[in-house]
Amino acid sequence: MKLGSLKSALSKDGELCVVSRDLKTAVKATHIAPNLREALESWKDKEASLQKLYTDLNEGKAANAFPVKESDFHSALPRTWLFADGSAFIYHIKLVRMARKAALPETLETVPLMYQGECGQFLAPTEDIPQRDFAHGTDFEGEVGVVTDFVPMGVTPDEALKYIRLFVLINDVSLRGLIPEELAGGFGFFQSKPASALSPFAVTADELGEAYKGGRVHLPLNVTYNGQFFGKANAGAMHFHFGQLIAHAAKTRNLAAGTVIGSGTVSNDDHASGSSCLAEKRMIEQIENGAIKTPFMKAGDTIEMQMSDAQGQSIFGKISQKVKAV
Structure with a gap:
């Protein structure tokens, strides 16, 4: 449904x-x-x-x-108890770490990365993205997310898949200019991760049909930036599946019903697929051309994200936002 x-x-x-x-x-x-x-x-x-x-x-x-x-419509879930955002696409981690000249974690392929994001107020999927200082480096990040039932502490990855109730899309807004200094302080993201937006509609697994298998959604995330194609990376390329992300979040705590778990930025190592965030595109430009050409978002820039089934029908509706100076 x-x-x-x-x-x-x-x-x-x-x-x-x-x-x-x-x-x-x-x-x-x-x-x-x-x-x-x-x-x-x-x-x-x-x-x-x-x-x-x-x-x-x-x-x-x-x-x-x-x-x-x-x-x-609001975001499918306008507010909830917990938004835990993973980073399940290894290629994205490699690119963004390269961009800020940071070393890769030794546990890159064995332990998911995760942070706790703003959950008391998701932006509506058609609501402007507010930005008060463009030196902060406003970026979008296209993700797939799941919404869980109550999840008991210590659940295994396979068991965790049974607690998924709904799927959504996420625009995880990031302020790239603030991230390096925050992380250098050794206490993680906060100011660099403002309110995100969810898709207008949440769907049960049966609506995804054969595209949902192995704890992953095997469909491209279509991203349009300022009216132009930006990316169609396939979300099935997750290194860690959603059960592993949920189990990681629940290692030391129960998860309340309504918890949102994000996949992290959808990313493929095939550059022809484009990207799901500006930071990745900028790093690819640096690698391929020796220089970054794409700036971060400015007032009036627009971002759209949606995912379609095999027949071309939108599954979750569209996230369609504009940056607004405040």
């Missing part, structure tokens, strides 16, 4: 909606749960009712269905 959060003046969590497979119509599901966060917290009790409403909507039987306008 496909779920979304309609914007509401009454709640920062929005109103839970079921969205049709073709993303053309939706129906409120607030009689089942007021919002998606609370639906996830009682998923076993709510899933069947949501699935029934989804079936009725796709068959044209749902009362009070309305046309979808993506700008009316």
